[in-house]
Amino acid sequence: MIETDIVVIGSGAAGLTAAITACKLGLEALVVEKTGHFGGTTAYSGGAPWIPCNHVMKQIGLDDSREAADRYLRAVLGEAYREELVQQYLDNAPRMLQFLESNSQVRFKPFPLPDYESELPGAARCRSLLTPEFDGRLLGKRLAELRQPLPQLMLFGSMQIEGADIHPMRHALKTWAGFKHTAKVMRRFVLDKLRYGRGTRLVNGNALAARLFHSAIEAGVTLWKNTPALELVIENGAVRGVVVEQDGKRVTVKARRGVLLATGGFGANEKMRAKYIPTPEHHYSLQPEGNVGDGIRIGLAAGAVHDPVHAGDCIWTPVSVLRKPDGSIVKYPHIFIDRAMPGCIVVDPGGKRFVNEGASYQTFVGTMHQRGLTTVHLIANRDFLRKYGLGLARPAPFSERAYVESGYLIEAATLAELAARIGVDARQLETTVRRFNEGALRGEDLEFGKGADAHSKFRGDQTHQPNPSLGPIGDGPYYAVALHPGDLSTVGGLDTNGSAQVLAADGTPIQGLYAAGLDMNSMMRGRYPGGGSSIGPAMTFGYIAARHMAPGTVRADQHELEVAA
Numbered sequence: 001m002i003e004t005d006i007v008v009i010g011s012g013a014a015g016l017t018a019a020i021t022a023c024k025l026g027l028e029a030l031v032v033e034k035t036g037h038f039g040g041t042t043a044y045s046g047g048a049p050w051i052p053c054n055h056v057m058k059q060i061g062l063d064d065s066r067e068a069a070d071r072y073l074r075a076v077l078g079e080a081y082r083e084e085l086v087q088q089y090l091d092n093a094p095r096m097l098q099f100l101e102s103n104s105q106v107r108f109k110p111f112p113l114p115d116y117e118s119e120l121p122g123a124a125r126c127r128s129l130l131t132p133e134f135d136g137r138l139l140g141k142r143l144a145e146l147r148q149p150l151p152q153l154m155l156f157g158s159m160q161i162e163g164a165d166i167h168p169m170r171h172a173l174k175t176w177a178g179f180k181h182t183a184k185v186m187r188r189f190v191l192d193k194l195r196y197g198r199g200t201r202l203v204n205g206n207a208l209a210a211r212l213f214h215s216a217i218e219a220g221v222t223l224w225k226n227t228p229a230l231e232l233v234i235e236n237g238a239v240r241g242v243v244v245e246q247d248g249k250r251v252t253v254k255a256r257r258g259v260l261l262a263t264g265g266f267g268a269n270e271k272m273r274a275k276y277i278p279t280p281e282h283h284y285s286l287q288p289e290g291n292v293g294d295g296i297r298i299g300l301a302a303g304a305v306h307d308p309v310h311a312g313d314c315i316w317t318p319v320s321v322l323r324k325p326d327g328s329i330v331k332y333p334h335i336f337i338d339r340a341m342p343g344c345i346v347v348d349p350g351g352k353r354f355v356n357e358g359a360s361y362q363t364f365v366g367t368m369h370q371r372g373l374t375t376v377h378l379i380a381n382r383d384f385l386r387k388y389g390l391g392l393a394r395p396a397p398f399s400e401r402a403y404v405e406s407g408y409l410i411e412a413a414t415l416a417e418l419a420a421r422i423g424v425d426a427r428q429l430e431t432t433v434r435r436f437n438e439g440a441l442r443g444e445d446l447e448f449g450k451g452a453d454a455h456s457k458f459r460g461d462q463t464h465q466p467n468p469s470l471g472p473i474g475d476g477p478y479y480a481v482a483l484h485p486g487d488l489s490t491v492g493g494l495d496t497n498g499s500a501q502v503l504a505a506d507g508t509p510i511q512g513l514y515a516a517g518l519d520m521n522s523m524m525r526g527r528y529p530g531g532g533s534s535i536g537p538a539m540t541f542g543y544i545a546a547r548h549m550a551p552g553t554v555r556a557d558q559h560e561l562e563v564a565a
């Protein structure tokens with residue numbers, strides 16, 4: 001039998017943060033990862049954690065207070081506010097950040113994104129942070145063990161692009177700064193491709209996963225891939241270890257201090273989606289293949305609780321779908337890039353707008369659910385398509401032809417023709433566009449307030465006047481893309497207390513069992529206060545779990561002193 005201090009099941013943000021923390025506090029940690037790649041959904045993500053009162057925002061002259069953050073969370077969460085979880089989060093999220101910055105390669109940079117409910121009391125900017133790019137070459141051969149981002153979010157197969165690249169790339173042939181930036185990124189990619197066969201400039205969530213993976217290796221974490229956890233070892237009601245599968249054999253690993261479930265929820269499990277998620281037959285998840293709810297299943301067998309009220313909570317996103325001739329599909333999450341820009345609208349099957357197109361992905365799809373909408377259309381003209389792109393169809397100089405031919409992009413010379421092709425009333429669509437254009441010319445959206453709130457304004461094109469996210473839809477040809485509800489990940493895991501201990505039905509902790517990330521019933525309970533409201537808590541409760549398993553170690557005691565000081 002193999003023995004270690006803690007076993008972490010899953011290698012995303014929650015699991016790797018916990019493992020690094022544990023090792024740095026003097027414990028032995030083993031991470032088991034089911035798939036052949038480390039990083040999970042985290043490696044697909046934007047890599048942004050939402051951390052109130054973070055020290056990073058001071059770099060751009062911003063400040064926050066615990067009191068304001070608490071007020072904001074109370075306003076967003078309403079009756080879903082859970083005192084113990086929120087207080088632990090507010091105490092520990094900034095500490096986790098400082099701990100990782102001092103003890104690992106994990107770094108963050110400021111991003112003045114307004115909170116998503118920017119009109120509520122206590123809202124602030126720059127609680128969402130971004131991960132700086134990471135040089136994948138530092139991982140050497142182990143780079144191949146890191147999950148790559150979704151191919152549909154990269155260029156040329158393996159060139160990773162971050163938010164800060166988008167504006168200069170759109171202006172590569174228009175401004176010197178745009179040309180210089182694009183040339184630098186392209187040059188690096190071409191050299192990487194020749195030498196390594198792929199891009200090695202890692203950005204967004206891939207940079208975060210790489211930083212965590214690299215730090216875990218450096219910290220001495222034992223990392224096993226292709227090793228699914230099967231079940232827990234339970235003795236006298238307490239969790240003492242895990243049975244894993246390696247090379248087709250069952251291997252028992254004893255955990256002296258505890259086991260952390262961090263398997264990343266169940267987005268890739270069709271049966272669980274059908275059971276918990278609204279309109280499952282029209283729903284598309286972006287989660288990787290390994291995220292099928294193992295942590296929830298394993299925890300339930302030990303007496304854990306999967307609260308039916310929150311089991312289906314997700315980070316929602318509108319998704320468009322390309323159907324390939326071989327029957328496979330490509331899913332594109334419209335997180336904000338196109339729909340927040342000036343010169344587009346989204347209409348329901350009645351040909352009417354129904355939402356602020358620049359609203360957060362959570363609000364956008366939440367409104368679709370409320371209205372029972374499973375297919376809506378994002379509409380713009382050719383100028384918009386060439387300037388900003390529409391989903392998978394990239395801006396100029398990329399061609400849209402293949403997407404038109406595959407039926408992904410619906411093209412028409414006039415609005416009436418477009419309306420016929422997407423099955424909405426032509427007169428209604430023309431009226432909707434005329435009404436939208438009248439206000440958009442003045443920079444006003446009297447119907448849904450696009451560009452009036454801090455969030456949708458921030459997500460727009462900052463070079464566009466008078467309102468960065470509002471512009472009229474000009475002459476044809478016109479294009480439409482069908483959008484459906486989808487998720488960036490599920491978030492409704494097992495009930496825990498503020499120390500990330502998994503709770504039994506009577507509310508008492510199951511000794512030795514912890515859950516973090518998507519295996520934990522999110523403290524946000526399905527609400528989404530700001531960009532990063534999943535990764536922030538995932539890392540923080542991973543850190544809390546590791547510290548809870550580490551009391552009495554010399555380094556943990558030292559850490560307590562440092563944190564208190």
Ligand SMILES: Cc1cc2nc3c(=O)[nH]c(=O)nc-3n(C[C@H](O)[C@H](O)[C@H](O)COP(=O)(O)OP(=O)(O)OC[C@H]3O[C@@H](n4cnc5c(N)ncnc54)[C@H](O)[C@@H]3O)c2cc1C
Pocket residue numbers: 009010011012013014015032033034035037038039040041042043044045046047048049050205227228229230262263264265286287289290291292294295315333487488489516517518519531532533534535536538
């Ligand atoms: C395109 C996209 C953008 C996103 N952007 C953001 C963002 O910027 N900010 C944010 O907060 N959220 C974002 N999200 C959501 C976010 O990525 C996830 O909520 C978060 O990363 C989950 O972290 P985790 O550690 O819980 O799980 P994961 O990162 O999914 O890791 C779980 C791991 O566990 C493994 N596993 C599963 N079962 C087993 C088993 N039985 N044994 C061993 N291993 C197992 C899985 O294979 C996986 O590798 C985004 C998601 C997507 C798809």
